Structures are given as C-alpha cells and as structure tokens.
Amino acid sequence: MQILILGALVGLVRLAQAQVGGYGQCGGNGYSGSTSCTAGYVCASQNACTTSSSTTTAAAVTTTSTTKAITTTLITTTKTTAQTATATASSSGAATCTGAFSSISASNFISSLHPGWNLGNTLDAVPDEGSWNNAAVVASTFDTVKTAGFRSVRIPVTWAYHFTGSSPDWTVDPTWLQRVSDVVDMVVSRGLYAIVNVHHDSWIWADVTQSGANLTMIEEKFYRLWYQIGTKLACKSSLVAFEPINEPPCNTATDGAEINKLNKIFLQAINDAGGFNSQRVVTLNGGGQDSVKTSQWFVAPTGFSNPYAIQFHYYSPYDFIFSAWGKTIWGSDSDKATVQTDFQLLRNNFTNVPILLGEYDASPTNTEPAARWKYVDFLIKTALKLDISCVLWDNGLDHLDRTASTWRDTNSISMITKSTASTANSLPDSTEDSSATTQSSSAYIFHQYGTAVAAYTLPFIFNGNTLSSISDSAGSTLVSGTDYSVSGANIVFTASYLSKHLSATTAPGLIATLTLKFSGGASSPVVKIVQWKTPTLSSTSAVASSVSGSDLSIPITWGGLPTIAAVKALTKSGTYLVDDWTVYLGPIQQARTTYSGQYNWDSSNVILTSSVISSVISAGQSTVFTFEFFPRDNGVVNAVNFTLTV
Ligand SMILES: *[C@@H]1O[C@H](CO)[C@@H](O)[C@H](O)[C@H]1NC(C)=O
Ligand SMILES: *[C@@H]1O[C@H](CO)[C@@H](O)[C@H](O)[C@H]1NC(C)=O
Ligand SMILES: *[C@@H]1O[C@H](CO)[C@@H](O)[C@H](O)[C@H]1NC(C)=O
Numbered sequence: 001m002q003i004l005i006l007g008a009l010v011g012l013v014r015l016a017q018a019q020v021g022g023y024g025q026c027g028g029n030g031y032s033g034s035t036s037c038t039a040g041y042v043c044a045s046q047n048a049c050t051t052s053s054s055t056t057t058a059a060a061v062t063t064t065s066t067t068k069a070i071t072t073t074l075i076t077t078t079k080t081t082a083q084t085a086t087a088t089a090s091s092s093g094a095a096t097c098t099g100a101f102s103s104i105s106a107s108n109f110i111s112s113l114h115p116g117w118n119l120g121n122t123l124d125a126v127p128d129e130g131s132w133n134n135a136a137v138v139a140s141t142f143d144t145v146k147t148a149g150f151r152s153v154r155i156p157v158t159w160a161y162h163f164t165g166s167s168p169d170w171t172v173d174p175t176w177l178q179r180v181s182d183v184v185d186m187v188v189s190r191g192l193y194a195i196v197n198v199h200h201d202s203w204i205w206a207d208v209t210q211s212g213a214n215l216t217m218i219e220e221k222f223y224r225l226w227y228q229i230g231t232k233l234a235c236k237s238s239l240v241a242f243e244p245i246n247e248p249p250c251n252t253a254t255d256g257a258e259i260n261k262l263n264k265i266f267l268q269a270i271n272d273a274g275g276f277n278s279q280r281v282v283t284l285n286g287g288g289q290d291s292v293k294t295s296q297w298f299v300a301p302t303g304f305s306n307p308y309a310i311q312f313h314y315y316s317p318y319d320f321i322f323s324a325w326g327k328t329i330w331g332s333d334s335d336k337a338t339v340q341t342d343f344q345l346l347r348n349n350f351t352n353v354p355i356l357l358g359e360y361d362a363s364p365t366n367t368e369p370a371a372r373w374k375y376v377d378f379l380i381k382t383a384l385k386l387d388i389s390c391v392l393w394d395n396g397l398d399h400l401d402r403t404a405s406t407w408r409d410t411n412s413i414s415m416i417t418k419s420t421a422s423t424a425n426s427l428p429d430s431t432e433d434s435s436a437t438t439q440s441s442s443a444y445i446f447h448q449y450g451t452a453v454a455a456y457t458l459p460f461i462f463n464g465n466t467l468s469s470i471s472d473s474a475g476s477t478l479v480s481g482t483d484y485s486v487s488g489a490n491i492v493f494t495a496s497y498l499s500k501h502l503s504a505t506t507a508p509g510l511i512a513t514l515t516l517k518f519s520g521g522a523s524s525p526v527v528k529i530v531q532w533k534t535p536t537l538s539s540t541s542a543v544a545s546s547v548s549g550s551d552l553s554i555p556i557t558w559g560g561l562p563t564i565a566a567v568k569a570l571t572k573s574g575t576y577l578v579d580d581w582t583v584y585l586g587p588i589q590q591a592r593t594t595y596s597g598q599y600n601w602d603s604s605n606v607i608l609t610s611s612v613i614s615s616v617i618s619a620g621q622s623t624v625f626t627f628e629f630f631p632r633d634n635g636v637v638n639a640v641n642f643t644l645t646v
Helices: 009-017 052-062 074-092 106-113 140-147 174-188 215-232 253-273 291-297 333-349 369-385 410-418 495-499 580-584 610-619
Strands: 041-045 048-051 116-118 152-155 193-197 240-243 282-284 308-314 355-360 388-392 444-448 456-461 467-472 484-487 490-493 509-518 526-532 541-543 552-557 566-571 599-601 605-608 623-628 639-645
Touching (some): 106 193, 106 308, 106 355, 106 388, 152 174, 174 193, 174 215, 215 240, 215 253, 253 282, 253 291, 291 308, 291 333, 333 355, 333 369, 333 388, 369 388, 369 410, 444 456, 605 639
Parallel strands (some): 152 193, 193 240, 240 282, 308 355, 355 388, 444 526, 541 639
Antiparallel strands (some): 041 048, 456 490, 467 509, 509 526, 552 605, 566 623, 599 605, 623 639
16 A cells, blocks of 8 residues: 655645645634644634644744733724824825726625635735745736626735834835735726735734734734735725725624724724725625624724725535535525525625625535535525625635636636526536435436446426537537437436447546536536446555554545545444534435545545544544545445554
C-alpha cells in the first residue's frame, strides 16, 4: 500500500481535483457544530480554513491585548482620532474630488447589481494576493464575468497583513491601497457594480467575541482602516459600495451591539474621509452576517446620510453545501421551506430595507448536479420574490476557471444570471425523500459494466416547457423518435442510441455529455452518460496505530465518476465511529462522515484523514469504512470497504 503524507500540499492536489480542500469554508452561517479542515489547515473561524502558519501569525497579532475594555465614549474617542486623520487627508488632497457623483438609492443599487459574483480567495487571501489558490487578478476575468451576465463584483479584501504602522495610526501600506483601487477600477470601468470590504480581518484581529479582546484597540484600528480606505476610494463613482466587515464573529446580544457599533465607526470613518463618501451606498451587517443574528440584533445606525442595505450570507443546509453526513440529495418540501423561512426571517424584520445575499454557493465540485440545480433554481427565485439580490461565492475552484475563462457548471450560471422570480426552469428530477435508500439522478445515464444496453428513462421536471433539442458533445443533434422520445414527464433514450456510445464491455468512465434545451426557462442541463462498475482499492485494511499521525492515501481504480459520494464508518461492534446523532437521519446519511474533515480523495487515491484515524485509535475499535460512489445504492454494490484495525 502506498502511503503519502499530505500536508499543505493537499491544497495543490485540490487544484487539479477541483475540490474545495483546505480553502473551503469550514463552518457556515447558522451552523454551530464542530468544524474541520483538510490536514495542514486549521479552522480559524466560522467560515475559513487557513494554513496553520498563517494562524500562528494571526494569533500573535491579537494576543497583545489582554483586557476586555468596553468603552462608552466611542464616538467621542473616534472623533478625536478623526480630527487628526482629517488633517492627514487634507494634506494628501485625497478627499477632494473633481467631477460629479451620480447619486443612487440603496434599493436601486441593490436591485441593479443582481446577479453578482465574488472575487473569492484572491485579495482576501491570507496573508496576501496570490497566497491561496488564485493567481493575481487580471482585468480580463471581469470580461468573462460580465459576458456571463453578472452585473456586479464583490471584492473581498483582507487588510490584516498590509498594515505598516501600529497604534494609534495603523498606517496601511499605500501600495496595497493602490492595488485595491486598481482592481476596483478594473470592475467599474466595465460598468459593473463593485462592493469593497474588510474580510478575514474579522477573525484575525477584529473578533469581538475573543475573551480578552481589546475592544478599544479593535475600534481604533477599524476606524483608522476605514478612514484610509475611505480616503483612497473617496472619489470612486456611485458604482462602488462599501461593506464594513465580513461575517464578524458574534455569540451574544452584547457582541451584536458591538457589531452595531462597528457599523457606526465605519460610517463615521468614511464620512470623515470625505469625497463622495457621504452619498455612497453601504451594505451594513449584523452578527456573523447570518439571517438569524442579524434579525435578532441588527440596529440601523442613525446620524448618517448614506443610503444603506443589509447584507447577509447563506450556506445552508450545511451538510448539503459542505458534503457532510452523506447529504447528497436536496429538494424536499421541508428543504424548500427551510430556505424560505430563513430568507423571510430577514425580509419580515426589515420590510423597508434593501437586502443583499452577499454570499451563497452550491459548488459544482462537491454537490450532486441534479440536487444542485434544484437548489440554485429555488434559492435564486425565492430571493428575488422577496426582493433580495444575490452575489455568488466563487473561491476560484467552484465556478469560474479563471485560467481557462470557462464556467465549470454552465447550467447553474445560466439559471443564476437569467432567472427572474417567476422563471419556470426545466430540471432533471432526482431523489428528494430523506427516507430513500438509493439515490436517483436524471443528470446521469448510469450504465453498469457487464450488463446489456437497454433503453434508459430519465424523469424530468418540465415545469410547463417542452423539450426542444438534445445535442451531444460532438455537436450533433439527436433525432426525436429514433434516439429518444418524451413520454409524460420522462425522457426515454433508446437502446439503439445508447449502443452508439456503450456496450457491456466499454471501459468505465465518462462516455458522453448531452445538452438539453427547452422551450422556456433559463435551464439547459447537461446529462452525462457514465459507464460504471464498482471501484477497487489496492488494499482492504491497515493497522490504525501503524498509519497514525498523517492522512492515509489508499490507491483506487475508479469505476465511473472519479469522486466519493459518502463514507460510512461503523465499528466492528456496530456503533457509529463519529457523530452518533446521525442515527436520526435517513438511511443514506446514518453513520456517514464529513468530507475534508474525515475523508478526501485525489485523482488516484481515496484518503482517510489523520483525524479519523485518531478517532479509531481512541475508540479502541476496529472500524469498517464503506466508501460509496455514484450511483448510490446504500453501500450494497457500488461501494468498497476498508478496515482500520486496532
Ligand atoms: C487596548 O488598546 C488601546 C488602544 O490601542 C491601548 O491604548 C490600550 O493600552 C490597550 N489595552 C490593553 C490592556 O492592552
Ligand atoms: C424577526 O426576527 C426575530 C429574531 O430572529 C424572530 O424571532 C421574529 O420572528 C422575526 N420577525 C418576523 C416578522 O419574521
Ligand atoms: C462492508 O462491510 C459490511 C460489514 O462490516 C457489510 O455489511 C457490507 O456488505 C460490506 N460492503 C461491501 C460493499 O463490501
């Protein structure tokens, strides 16, 4: 057996594998369970995995404060600092703008920016642009984004490692300010709206929930940071909005009040910086930028003239979005009701405020396509019905391949960019019922190796449209009646057509891709023809103690789609190795583990993480891991077992 030690390199492997890996988000708004990242990464906050070394640096920055000094004289303190700062600004002249500012209301700004796209893991990378999985920004990326139909770009920026001075001035490196300004210009020169923020600073130095956090320092630094950003970007056009801070950690009403205070400090700073900032649109936020805490504790600041919207983020349900506990299906009435309720919570609490969903993402790299398309379709339309605009998260591994300038899942992008609140999209049907023991998906024609080729039926949700055409990867159009027919809500492919691609002995793998077009709606799903047989592992067991301390890579011969659907972990005595509460979930979720935290894969291996190996050792029980693949049949045929013995 080949054993590889995977550390930070996992991130690089992920680039090839197009999965989220260490760069993924390890929590998710509203999620309060345990969090974990790929080996070599740590979960630094609710939504960020970072390398251990960066976190060490981050900790060093924040450990300088020891007491939690809650000041009641914020605005006085801030104004004093502001006066000093204004002098600096005046001498640099940055805050005097030439030309006019074309005022825009917050509601006009927010409705015009839909749909938006996030320049994720880029200027927000820690410590610097280029430190994570994306190369430096190039302007042509925004051409691709605009051509796809996006109308705005949210530009997350982490400032933490770009300070060149300390208290009380907190000077930011002018080169970095210039870089951010240049990227803003790349976006707005194309007529796209832009939102600039303060991003991972939220947990690196501005975490108000840390015991011993020096709130005086956080407030002072936050003011000075926004004063400098506000000065640098003071004369940008009304296409540019500011967002105070990304997903600020927040546990209590007191934290919520402190975040309200940060919103005020932010407004004070940009207004003090001058230029057009007093008219500029801002998107304010509540704790964690989640709908629950925002609805509970957000209080709009008074005394400022800026048009404002509320921004929140949504990555729910956590298990579906982050491949946890075998949740590879989505779309039941209860799944839909949850999204509806979560969005309404915010809308009903802030009936007159424009609302922006600034991050959401069902990534093509770790969600099943038919389930994903149902989710995207429902999420976008639910948001639009509630007058909520949406900005897609894209960490560079999710949606846009920035090197090739191609979208990894054109159907999601099409639904996001073209759907209105009432668009009727045609979608492949798939299993929704959580009591199911197998999973069907009409995003695939799965043919099992060794069996005769027969006609194949794909149930579809037509949504009032008719099927216009089906074309294959070579660009030929299939002949209706000969190659396929539509019968009720089913598209039936004939055995003679499928036999052009497949036989009982065709080598397993992706055989062909079909694109379906419908008479209406924004959806053009692709259906993949896949030949499959059960994969094989190069070995079926290992002694836990002899492989502990690092991730265990087990070479695999894939038998169809080269991905893992889920991994079950049962001890020899029949108990669940981890998360025994999953007994309350459906059959295809029980005893299942979590992608990245407990299992992983690359192009030629399945991987058990060092963390799950430790769980086996501490349980003191030999454990059978069942790796399941698509199509999922609950571990019966399309699955392999690997045992870690103690
Ligand atoms: C907290 O921060 C303020 C402002 O930077 C500083 O003056 C003060 O000494 C800090 N308090 C502690 C206990 O470090
Ligand atoms: C407003 O938010 C609170 C706190 O989350 C919630 O209890 C309440 O039901 C919401 N109000 C409405 C009208 O949705
Ligand atoms: C895996 O092992 C379990 C018992 O530990 C067994 O019930 C199951 O059938 C096995 N699955 C496969 C695919 O071999």
